[in-house]
Structure formats: C-alpha cells, structure tokens
Amino acid sequence: MNVSDKYYDEIFHFKGQWDVPSACGLKIIDKPGKTFVIVTELYQDNPGTSVTYAAQSLADQICKAKGLDSSKIVYLECNPDTNSKLSFYDEAYFEVTFSANAAPAYRQLGAEEVRALFGAASKAMHTYTVDKIRAVDAKFEALKIAFAPLTFQAVRALLELGILQKISDAGDAGLTREEAAEQTGVSPYGVGVLAEIALGMNVLKLRPGVGKERFVLGKIGWFLLEDDMTRVNFNFVNDICYQGxxxxxxxxxxxxxxxxxxxxxxxxxxxxxxxxxxxxxxxxxxxxxxxxxxxxxxxxxxxxxxxxxxxxxxxxxxxxxxxxxxxxxxxxxxxxxxxxxxxxxxxxxxxxxxxxxxxxxxxxxxxxxxxxxxxxxxxxxxxxxxxxxxxxxxxxxxxxxxxxxxxxxxxxxxxxxxxxxxxxxxxxxxxxxxxxxxxxxxxxxxxxxxxxxxxxxxxxxxxxxxxxxxxxxxxxxxxxxxxxxx
The missing domain is CATH 3.40.50.150 (Vaccinia Virus protein VP39)
Structure with a gap:
C-alpha cells in the first residue's frame, strides 16, 4: 500500500516504541491563531511504530524538532486513501487530544472541516508543492509566457476578424488559407500568420490526410468560441486590464x-x-x-x-x-x-x-x-x-x-x-x-x-x-x- 506524497510535505523520522526507528508523513499548516500538525501513516514504508501507537511521544518529538509549543498545536492523524477495496483504508482525519491521566481522545473531522483545513481539494493544492515538470516542458511554458501578450492579441484578432468562427462553421472539412481569406475579407497573409500561431497554441489543428493544408478547430479553439467563462474572462482582460x-x-x-x-x-x-x-x-x-x-x-x-x-x-x-x-x-x-x-x-x-x-x-x-x-x-x-x-x-x-x-x-x-x-x-x-x-x-x-x-x-x-x-x-x-x- 503506497501512500501518495500529496498527504505530506516531508518524511519525519522518529523513535517509536522501544526506540525502534520509525517514519511518518508530516505536514504543518499555520492558520491565524492555530498551528495544525498532521501526521500520516505510511503503512509499508514505515519500518517501525505506527503513528497511532506512537501518539504523545510522536507529537512531542515533532514539537521539539520544529520548535513548536505543544500546548498551542492542533494534532491530527491522517489515514490516507490507499485505493484499497477495504473501507478501513479510506481517507480520514482525526483530531487527537492528549491527557496526562487518560488515553488519547480521537474525533474524526467532517468533510467541511477537512476542506476548511486544506482549502482546495488536496489534489489541486498538491500542484503547488511539487515541481515534477520536465526541463524541456518547463522551457516551453517559459516561452509561452514570453510571447503571451502577442498570442493573446492573436486570439483577439482571430475572434474579431471572424476567422475562428468561419473555421468552426466548416466543421471537420476545415478551410484552406484561401477559403478563410475569401470568407472573412482578410488577406491570405493575415489568415496565414494568425492561423500558424494558432497551430502553435493548439487553437487550430491541421486536418490530417488531405492534400492541401486545411485548418480545423481544436478543443482550445472551441472553448475560446463557446465557453462562457473563457469569453467573459477574455473580454474583461482585453477591455479592462490589457493596456493598464x-x-x-x-x-x-x-x-x-x-x-x-x-x-x-x-x-x-x-x-x-x-x-x-x-x-x-x-x-x-x-x-x-x-x-x-x-x-x-x-x-x-x-x-x-x-x-x-x-x-x-x-x-x-x-x-x-x-x-x-x-x-x-x-x-x-x-x-x-x-x-x-x-x-x-x-x-x-x-x-x-x-x-x-x-x-x-x-x-x-x-x-x-x-x-x-x-x-x-x-x-x-x-x-x-x-x-x-x-x-x-x-x-x-x-x-x-x-x-x-x-x-x-x-x-x-x-x-x-x-x-x-x-x-x-x-x-x-x-x-x-x-x-x-x-x-x-x-x-x-x-x-x-x-x-x-x-x-x-x-x-x-x-x-x-x-x-x-x-x-x-x-x-x-x-x-x-x-x-x-x-
């Protein structure tokens, strides 16, 4: 049972029962007036004591290592989702309250509490904590940023000149450069320079298996034409934000x-x-x-x-x-x-x-x-x-x-x-x-x-x-x- 690293920011090594070397996932979240310490059970990747059995000892070790005041933390145990068919292994979070004279008390957090704790769903927020993009892809993304003002205006021109709509109307048959020029009144040069950058942005695609080059609408182009959110955002940026x-x-x-x-x-x-x-x-x-x-x-x-x-x-x-x-x-x-x-x-x-x-x-x-x-x-x-x-x-x-x-x-x-x-x-x-x-x-x-x-x-x-x-x-x-x- 491998545990996804979306559940933790680091592996914390601690002394378990009888000082057995042990490990857990650790995430610390600071919120106004509270610090949440979240320990995640690693199952097969934990060679020693489970986080539940370690309990108070684990909390104390984390506070000492991270310079935290144990009286001012909210301590949570996470049972991560391991994609098992057994409900025992479903994702769950428990707030643990320690007492000097009694066993730890556990309270399972509700769904709203978990959302409030992490903000966005953990899978979405996880994108901000990892950097696994390949170097060649990172360079491409950087180049997109470098040319972003020009590509934005290219899309604006494709929309305002009616080129994108005419290509969409042509369906799977698509349009040649000359056909698009004739239908929009834009020169073949103008259609060509805009259509070519649209290929680079995946706004347009080339129809495969035909002799003469024909442009068809790509999925990104469809959203630019038909998706209300994209349209509203695009017009807002163009008319309100672009020059400023x-x-x-x-x-x-x-x-x-x-x-x-x-x-x-x-x-x-x-x-x-x-x-x-x-x-x-x-x-x-x-x-x-x-x-x-x-x-x-x-x-x-x-x-x-x-x-x-x-x-x-x-x-x-x-x-x-x-x-x-x-x-x-x-x-x-x-x-x-x-x-x-x-x-x-x-x-x-x-x-x-x-x-x-x-x-x-x-x-x-x-x-x-x-x-x-x-x-x-x-x-x-x-x-x-x-x-x-x-x-x-x-x-x-x-x-x-x-x-x-x-x-x-x-x-x-x-x-x-x-x-x-x-x-x-x-x-x-x-x-x-x-x-x-x-x-x-x-x-x-x-x-x-x-x-x-x-x-x-x-x-x-x-x-x-x-x-x-x-x-x-x-x-x-x-x-x-x-x-x-x-």
Missing part, C-alpha cells in the same frame, strides 16, 4: 492602481470610475462581475432564507441583482442596498424596473470614509464578491463598522470565490490572475483571498465564523456565515 497591465510593476511598488490612468487621471479606484467607463469596457466589467457571483445565487438563497430575514442589508449591492432575487424569493423581505452614490442610482432604476422599488431602499455610502456609519436594524447583512475589493486591513475596518451596527442575532453572509477552495486548478489560476487586476486596475491593494486570511480579517473585527458552505455554483463559491462574538 503595462503598469503592473509600478502598481506593485506603490500599492496604487497605476494602470487605471488609461481611463483618466481622476480616479483613485475603478469603482469610482465605473459610471464613466467606455460602454464596451463597462459592459465587460459588469459581465465579469455578475458572471461569477450570479451563478451561486440560486444555491445561496435557500441558505440565507432558511431563517427568513425581514430586513437585509446588501453592502456593495451594485446593480441590485441580489436584492431583486431576494424580493422575488420572499415577499416579506425588505432590502437596503449600501453602495457608492454612482452605483445606488443604477440600483434604484433596476429595482423600480423589476417592480420592487417599494421594498428596495438605497443608502449611498463610501464604506472607506472614516466618518461613514452603517444603519442599524438588519436581521442579515449580505456581501457578495465585495470584500475582495479591499485590503485585509480595510476588510477588518469595514467589519468593525458593521459590528457597531448589528446585534448578536444578526447573521453576516459573505459570498466569495476563495482560490484555495476551488475544485479545479483552472479555477484557482483564474482567481490568482484576477488578483493582478485588483493590483494594477482596481485599487492597488486587494486580491482574491484564501479561506484563512479572509476569515481571519473578519474575526479580527469581533465576529466568529458560525458555518461555511463551499462549492456553491459551478465556480465553487464559498458562503461564510458569521455572528458577533460579543
């Missing part, structure tokens, strides 16, 4: 969104500029914003309304999409949207158009204004894809203001795509890349957060995490629920 990304280095140095100057010099953050953006840029920004959060709304609504709030505050309510959903879901709820003045005007119109103008109120407010205060009386407070627009210190400051306006009975709901809680590596990558937008375009100091750092910033303001729902929607949103800790 040139100033990313200076944005990192100054923690100011230096790239935002492509839309004018009058703005400190992109949120202040939204109402004045060019129409295409504005369209791409809102499509990007709503595409992700809206997908999770149907799964979030039953959670929020399991104990129906009569008054709900939607902070960062944007165009009122969530507020309208709430009013349609529950005829009794009243919603107050708290947002910048430019945004509340658009929200007011949308609420009226949806027939909920009498139940959706507007409260214009700059949450970063030191003098700003939130209204009181909310049964629930909702923030969807809002806190990632602020630095962690700002998140704590905003939540501190909220803390002043709520009671212990008020539930705080935070809907966020946390990159370490994603099911797929592609999703985590998209969120990591989105952080760069925040750096150079949005505000210069926020990002897409991990589970522990966001919850830590909120708890610092006096709240306690009461429950967490992960994997909402196709984009794996997390709905975090907090109550006042005092």
């Amino acid at each position: 990304a040139y100033d990313l280095c200076e944005s990192v140095r100054s923690e100011k969104p230096r790239g935002l100057s492509v839309f004018g010099e009058n703005w400190n953050t992109i949120y202040e500029a939204l109402a004045t953006l060019p129409e295409q840029a504005k369209k791409s920004w809102f499509e990007f914003d709503h595409f992700y959060s809206d997908i999770a709304f149907p799964e979030a609504l039953p959670i929020v309304f399991a104990s129906p709030p009569r008054r709900l505050f939607d902070i960062g309510g944007n165009t009122a999409k969530w507020a309208i959903r709430c009013c349609a879901h529950d005829p009794q709820v009243r919603v107050t949207i708290i947002d910048l003045p430019g945004q509340t005007a658009a929200a007011e119109k949308n609420a009226a158009d949806a027939g909920f103008g009498d139940r959706i109120e507007l409260y214009p407010c700059n949450v970063l204004d030191p003098a700003a205060r939130f209204p009181t009386g909310a049964d629930a407070i909702w923030m969807s894809q809002f806190l990632d627009c602020f630095s962690l210190d700002q998140v704590t400051a905003i939540l501190a203001k909220i803390h002043e306006a709520v009671t212990p009975a008020t539930t705080i709901y935070v809907l966020e795509p946390l990159w370490d809680m994603q099911r797929f590596e592609a999703s985590a990558y998209s969120l990591q890349a989105t952080s760069l937008y925040f750096t150079c375009m949005a505000n210069g100091n926020s990002k897409m957060y991990r589970f522990a750092e966001l919850t830590g910033a909120i708890e610092k303001a006096g709240f306690e995490l009461s429950c967490a729902h992960h994997g909402l929607g196709s984009n794996s949103y997390s709905l975090l629920c907090f109550r006042s800790g005092a």
Whole structure:
C-alpha cells in the first residue's frame, strides 16, 4: 500500500516504541491563531511504530524538532486513501487530544472541516508543492509566457476578424488559407500568420490526410468560441486590464492602481470610475462581475432564507441583482442596498424596473470614509464578491463598522470565490490572475483571498465564523456565515 506524497510535505523520522526507528508523513499548516500538525501513516514504508501507537511521544518529538509549543498545536492523524477495496483504508482525519491521566481522545473531522483545513481539494493544492515538470516542458511554458501578450492579441484578432468562427462553421472539412481569406475579407497573409500561431497554441489543428493544408478547430479553439467563462474572462482582460497591465510593476511598488490612468487621471479606484467607463469596457466589467457571483445565487438563497430575514442589508449591492432575487424569493423581505452614490442610482432604476422599488431602499455610502456609519436594524447583512475589493486591513475596518451596527442575532453572509477552495486548478489560476487586476486596475491593494486570511480579517473585527458552505455554483463559491462574538 503506497501512500501518495500529496498527504505530506516531508518524511519525519522518529523513535517509536522501544526506540525502534520509525517514519511518518508530516505536514504543518499555520492558520491565524492555530498551528495544525498532521501526521500520516505510511503503512509499508514505515519500518517501525505506527503513528497511532506512537501518539504523545510522536507529537512531542515533532514539537521539539520544529520548535513548536505543544500546548498551542492542533494534532491530527491522517489515514490516507490507499485505493484499497477495504473501507478501513479510506481517507480520514482525526483530531487527537492528549491527557496526562487518560488515553488519547480521537474525533474524526467532517468533510467541511477537512476542506476548511486544506482549502482546495488536496489534489489541486498538491500542484503547488511539487515541481515534477520536465526541463524541456518547463522551457516551453517559459516561452509561452514570453510571447503571451502577442498570442493573446492573436486570439483577439482571430475572434474579431471572424476567422475562428468561419473555421468552426466548416466543421471537420476545415478551410484552406484561401477559403478563410475569401470568407472573412482578410488577406491570405493575415489568415496565414494568425492561423500558424494558432497551430502553435493548439487553437487550430491541421486536418490530417488531405492534400492541401486545411485548418480545423481544436478543443482550445472551441472553448475560446463557446465557453462562457473563457469569453467573459477574455473580454474583461482585453477591455479592462490589457493596456493598464503595462503598469503592473509600478502598481506593485506603490500599492496604487497605476494602470487605471488609461481611463483618466481622476480616479483613485475603478469603482469610482465605473459610471464613466467606455460602454464596451463597462459592459465587460459588469459581465465579469455578475458572471461569477450570479451563478451561486440560486444555491445561496435557500441558505440565507432558511431563517427568513425581514430586513437585509446588501453592502456593495451594485446593480441590485441580489436584492431583486431576494424580493422575488420572499415577499416579506425588505432590502437596503449600501453602495457608492454612482452605483445606488443604477440600483434604484433596476429595482423600480423589476417592480420592487417599494421594498428596495438605497443608502449611498463610501464604506472607506472614516466618518461613514452603517444603519442599524438588519436581521442579515449580505456581501457578495465585495470584500475582495479591499485590503485585509480595510476588510477588518469595514467589519468593525458593521459590528457597531448589528446585534448578536444578526447573521453576516459573505459570498466569495476563495482560490484555495476551488475544485479545479483552472479555477484557482483564474482567481490568482484576477488578483493582478485588483493590483494594477482596481485599487492597488486587494486580491482574491484564501479561506484563512479572509476569515481571519473578519474575526479580527469581533465576529466568529458560525458555518461555511463551499462549492456553491459551478465556480465553487464559498458562503461564510458569521455572528458577533460579543
């Protein structure tokens, strides 16, 4: 039974019973206020005492070797999945509590606790701890990065000139260079130079077994044309981020969104500029914003309304999409949207158009204004894809203001795509890349957060995490629920 190295970061050698040389897998995870020590049984690769029999002795040896205070760790034993048909060998995690006068106590962690501990599924996060790529493949990946700005624009040209669509429409028969040129009005040279780099990117393929070279759509090309997530991301990067990304280095140095100057010099953050953006840029920004959060709304609504709030505050309510959903879901709820003045005007119109103008109120407010205060009386407070627009210190400051306006009975709901809680590596990558937008375009100091750092910033303001729902929607949103800790 071989144990996958995804379960540990190192092999820890220890003295087992009667000082027999023994070994276990070891992973140490630091989270705000807690250090998790995870020991994994290696089965046939452990020549001595099992981690369960070693128990307190093993914990003490690890703490001594790693300079940890044994009174401040959470000690976990992992039974790894060994792909055995026996359920005894299924993956399981146990929290172990040691006592001087009794045998160790074991409590199995639930699935949500395991997800919260590791963030993303362990298989996805494992990609960040190993470096097994071949040198020749690593060089190819590095070269892709070197040419990335050009290849991005090549795909944009293939899309805007209609070349990719015409080749897709031709199906398995494909198109020659001349046929594509005739159908799109682009010169054979233009079709050729774009199609050839598209071959290098696997966007296009050559139809095999024919005399004259014919281009057919590859799988990557299909996603560029047909996948909504790819389309939304592509348009957002092109219309909002591309030109400003040139100033990313200076944005990192100054923690100011230096790239935002492509839309004018009058703005400190992109949120202040939204109402004045060019129409295409504005369209791409809102499509990007709503595409992700809206997908999770149907799964979030039953959670929020399991104990129906009569008054709900939607902070960062944007165009009122969530507020309208709430009013349609529950005829009794009243919603107050708290947002910048430019945004509340658009929200007011949308609420009226949806027939909920009498139940959706507007409260214009700059949450970063030191003098700003939130209204009181909310049964629930909702923030969807809002806190990632602020630095962690700002998140704590905003939540501190909220803390002043709520009671212990008020539930705080935070809907966020946390990159370490994603099911797929592609999703985590998209969120990591989105952080760069925040750096150079949005505000210069926020990002897409991990589970522990966001919850830590909120708890610092006096709240306690009461429950967490992960994997909402196709984009794996997390709905975090907090109550006042005092």
